Amino acid sequence: MNRFKVFLLSLCFFHFSFPKDHSFHSDFALEWCYFVGHIKAESGNLYGYELSFFRLKFSDGNDWNPELYPVHFAISDLTKKQHETSQTLKRNLGDLAGFHEKQIYSGEYEFQILSKDQFLIKANPKSKKMALELLLTGNGNILSHGKDGISIKSKRNPNIFSYYYSYPRLSTKGTIWFQGKKERILSGDSWMDHEWSEKSSNSIPTLAKGQSGWDWICLMDEKGGDYVFFRFRESPKAAPEIFGTYRDPQGKITYWKEGIEVQMDPIGNPWKSKKTKIHYPLHWKIKYPGGEWLVEPIFNEQEFDGSESTKTVYWEGAVVAKDSNQKNSAKGYLELKGYQKSKDWWEF
Template identity: 70%
Template sequence: MNRIKILILSLLFFHFSFPKDHSFHSDFGLEWCYFVGHIESDTGNVYGYELSFFRLKFSDGSDWNPEVYPVHFAISDFSSKKYRNSQAIKRTIGGIAGFSEKAIFSGTYRLEIISKDKFHIQAQSKSKDLSLDLELEGNGKILVHGKDGLSIKSNRNPNIFSYYYSYPRLKTKGNLFVNGKREIIVSGNSWMDHEWSEKNSKSIPTLARGETGWDWICLSDNSGGDYVFFRFRESGGLTPEIFGTYRNPEGNTTTWKEPGQIQMETVGSFWKSPATKIEYPLHWNIKYPGGEWNVFPIFNEQEFDGSKTTSTIYWEGGVEAIDPIQKKSAKGYLELKGYKKPKEWWEF
């Protein structure tokens, strides 16, 4: 039995345990836990937000394994179509970053794990004019992806994987400070995504290595269904691989992992970022067994330049969707990673 088969078989015996697994995992080298949501203030303004906690562990084969804790934070003002973001990266030195079973923190950014179904998130930008303080409460229905949480990202390379679960429909209240004013958040829904991978995997392909990218969409529809669609892109002109998870209003989960089950296509022209000149496909048509989604951004300018912390530039923002077949609507978030800035004319 080869090394890859041994690795896969060993991974299948992992089982989630909450609330413990809401926190980070010291045995793994790459991990992220993030929250996105659509929220509304007492003044009627509607916002989207992203708060992402990362953990990167570098191993040189010795006993010294330094860790860094980047954070990405953004608020999208859907009412005025304005976008603000902030980022930070801290080390464990001096106790300014780290994690425990009850918390993940990095500088002025913090996730408190109150219980299996309750969270408290706080974010304070360096400039102090952008902040967030939210309490989140779930309904007990965590959404597990793949086989018992083992999410294979590529059928061609099954050793490219993560442990992956989501927590949709977290009821959200609190406050935020943006555009020079404080807003009291009285309602909204947040979506938590948590993934970790890369355990002793220097010599095999992983999510963080190579010329890879992905298109990820989470949607919660108005009838109680939750969806994740994931389009994994590898270099070399290979056909993207598409995976999906659906949980219906009754709580039954369906996983789509075979080629052709989902069609996920871009629609229309790409949007070109005026800041980075990167072009992103912001409009999508997704066909899945039994339905179809037309996905579009609430507004275009929701690009995150994380060059200073994670060396990535990506688009992540609030979207809405219409199902023309079943006459349903949905709200969610779209993430587009791995789109590159075109070369300048003198570089060709």
């Protein structure tokens, strides 16, 4: 059966089941589940964080099915404008990494699924320079993307899709350590994103190809609206395709398509990383039916060099947004991937 027929069958029969679908899926080859958030410490300091769990399963068609479990971890001190990162890459050998229905783990990183609406995430890298332990509690309002959670990334190539949901506005409390200092987190809003794709691992994972790129942003506005904007490029020369998801404060979900419905354009001059020399567009204008966001980073130096794990270098950091009339504001996270050609992240 070809992949397009598999896709059609998925449209007919797939639906999410929680809390089971919060964990990884053994019959899929490519998956990631990540958390980002804006949090506030007892000291008054503001922080942003990223904790991303990945899984890639290989298969030779026989009994050999190794799995890789990279993890990316970052904390941004939004008050002092400082950024630290850590990462790991473990295999499913000797119980160093793996998953089951209530847990995903890799080395010093762990995601515990306490219930459909409550999670505990831990990061304790050996350097001790940074760490976190956060309890995340949701309000029950999980946000599916696309029809029944089938998120098509390209109208030109419908084979490029994922099963995709978000969990916005996770109430966040716990503890972080940053540059050796312990901070008690009293409040905050976290955002969970979870995607999986590629039923068969005999083909190269489409979404993770080194030449693909995307600009992704999640926003939570002060009125209770949740937004995701996604600008996908199948290759460096391909024209970007833009999609959007909006859930209003009353819970109504709208999906926006490229063109007159949603536009996502970089504005101003790109920022050049001193470390990697990559240029990133960090300021954006996003137009959607009934409104417009002007997005900017809280500070520029929030690049993640994943060369030691996924072989990808990208920008992921805390941002704020205002509408053109200055009547509404939002906070969220921006991810920019594919601005420098790198090896496919499974090539070690």
